[in-house]
Amino acid sequence: METNGSHGITVRCKRIILFPLPFQGHISPMIQLANILHTHGFKITIIHTEYNSPNPSNYPHFIFKSIKDRFSEITDKLPGNLDTNYFLKHLNESCVDSFRDCLAALLAESGEERVACVITDAVFYFAQAVADDLKLPRIVLRTSSIGCVLAYNVLPFYSKKAYFNLTKQDSDYEEPVPEYPTLKFKDVVKITNNPQGMGDFTSNMLSQMKASSGIIWNTFKELEECELETLPQDFPVPSFTLGPFHKYFSASTSSLIVQDRTIFSWLDKQPSKSVVYVSFGSVAYITESEFQEVAHGLDNMGLPFLWAIRPGMVVGSEWLESLPEKFLERVGERGRIVKWSPQQEVLAHPATGCFWTHNGWNSTLESICEGVPMICSPWFVDQPINARYVSDVWKIGVLLEDGFKRVGIEKAIKRVMTGKEGQEMRDRITCLKEKVNLSLAEGGSSFRSLNNLVDYISSF
Known part of the structure; x- marks a missing residue:
């Protein structure tokens, strides 16, 4: 047959x-x-x-x-x-x-x-x-x-060298790994x-x-x-x-989590490439203090944002209990928070200007396919490797090198969303998008x- x-x-x-x-x-x-x-x-x-x-x-x-x-x-x-x-x-x-x-x-x-x-x-x-x-x-x-x-x-x-136990105080922390120079020691620590x-x-x-x-x-x-x-x-x-x-x-x-599709009427009202889309994937967890730093960073930038917060993602919290006081009142219609989003369609929407991601491989590929530059906050296993490629090899995003600090967050968003550097990232990832299609x-x-x-x- x-x-x-x-x-x-x-x-x-x-x-x-x-x-x-x-x-x-x-x-x-x-x-x-x-x-x-x-x-x-x-x-x-x-x-x-x-x-x-x-x-x-x-x-x-x-x-x-x-x-x-x-x-x-x-x-x-x-x-x-x-x-x-x-x-x-x-x-x-x-x-x-x-x-x-x-x-x-x-x-x-x-x-x-x-x-x-x-x-x-x-x-x-x-x-x-x-x-x-x-x-x-x-x-x-x-x-x-x-x-x-x-x-x-x-x-x-298996090395007895303390590759995986280095801290910011160690002199090698920012240096390339001899066995794989694309990575830095601080990337290996996260794996x-x-x-x-x-x-x-x-x-x-x-x-x-x-x-x-x-x-x-x-x-x-x-x-x-x-x-x-x-x-x-x-x-x-x-x-x-x-x-x-x-x-x-x-x-x-093939999402295991129910997607919120009500966001598209909100996205349709936003200017082209103006929205910061934030999603840290289906597995990673975030502490309450990190969660609040993310919120303050988004609030302080003044840009529209769509934030997918998976229930239980914040350690010790069911959903939004750990948001800063009056956060939702301050951001008003400028921000949308959902439990899960149809990510491929969000990234393809004309309003989406950058993707703040954990750099799982699926998310990284989806962002490349839609020509959306990234802000990288990797957690573990392959994510730090993907993030280093995004920032240093392909040069289509910014890696939050020092974790979740509102000042660093604001700087990263600004680098991607405004100015010459942001446009260069957008040009490079648009070129990759074209190569995907070819x-x-x-x-x-x-x-x-x-x-x-x-x-x-x-x-x-």
Whole structure:
């Protein structure tokens, strides 16, 4: 049986099994990838954990299979414990048997299309051994930048040098890291509060990426050309850069949080490129004092702003209780606060002038795709790496180097929103936006990479 894909590519009708990590920043690109592959004629089955499970009714063209993850056993440690390695290690140990059983059952089903391969999030490193045992090719989806993986591959997580324990008082704090000079020591400090655990995790993940049948990246060649050229030296498996995934569909979403769409009538009233959009993602937490500094910084600038404050984001607070006294009265109609926003559409709105972000990779890509310069406040793992690329390599944003201080916040907003420097950032990110569109167009780098991936999977 054969079917024509959306670009006229003829592929054999085979089934692909996908296995996303159950966090917003990982579920979204995996679902987007599933949709992309479905349009090219593949049947899609998604194995998912009970924790943060997707809503099958939103994707009637996919088959969903739920597996036990025992994540409820450790959720009492959220949000106080931000050692992500703890949760990732748990998932890699608790999902082994249920994933193996589910995958084996799917392979044994009669009358169904043959399974070509399994695509798992790279963080599920245990899945390589399972796939090998079942003699099924495993392709990994890495939901970060290539630069992040290259940095992880060389950072000295096990070093006895106090790389991860430096403070502002140390002379090396502002200096480049010898192993990866794009980063500064103060960026490395933010990546993890548990270098031993992070070292164990990255070692497992990277070794199993190298053992896989291929790597899919949610990036595009023109953004990370140098990194892509050096990648094969350490990762000698096929790589496919077919991103940005979300651009294949109009405002596609797999949000686990209800989005507030009432904001658009307010945005429509704001001048072009005047609004500061603030969102720190679906996982990071902020202290009460940091929250108040953000509020004062936005208040003092006098610009219109849209602020997405996730319930529970402020430690010890349910939602807005920690705002400065009379803050809402002072800002009035100049500011809008929502619990969650349809981010892709907000960034695409003509009124949006800059994006104050935690620099998760999805958010960073979405900002690039819409030509919106960034203010960067990274928390952990890949975010400090993404932020350093935004500020120092691509030069399309400003990094808040010293955390949340209202004076620094005001200076950063001013740098991005006004003057020659801000216009230069806008020009550079507009150029990248144009390169995104060219990469996705027929004959472009992402277009060709997707075709190569389709052919590769069809060959199994």
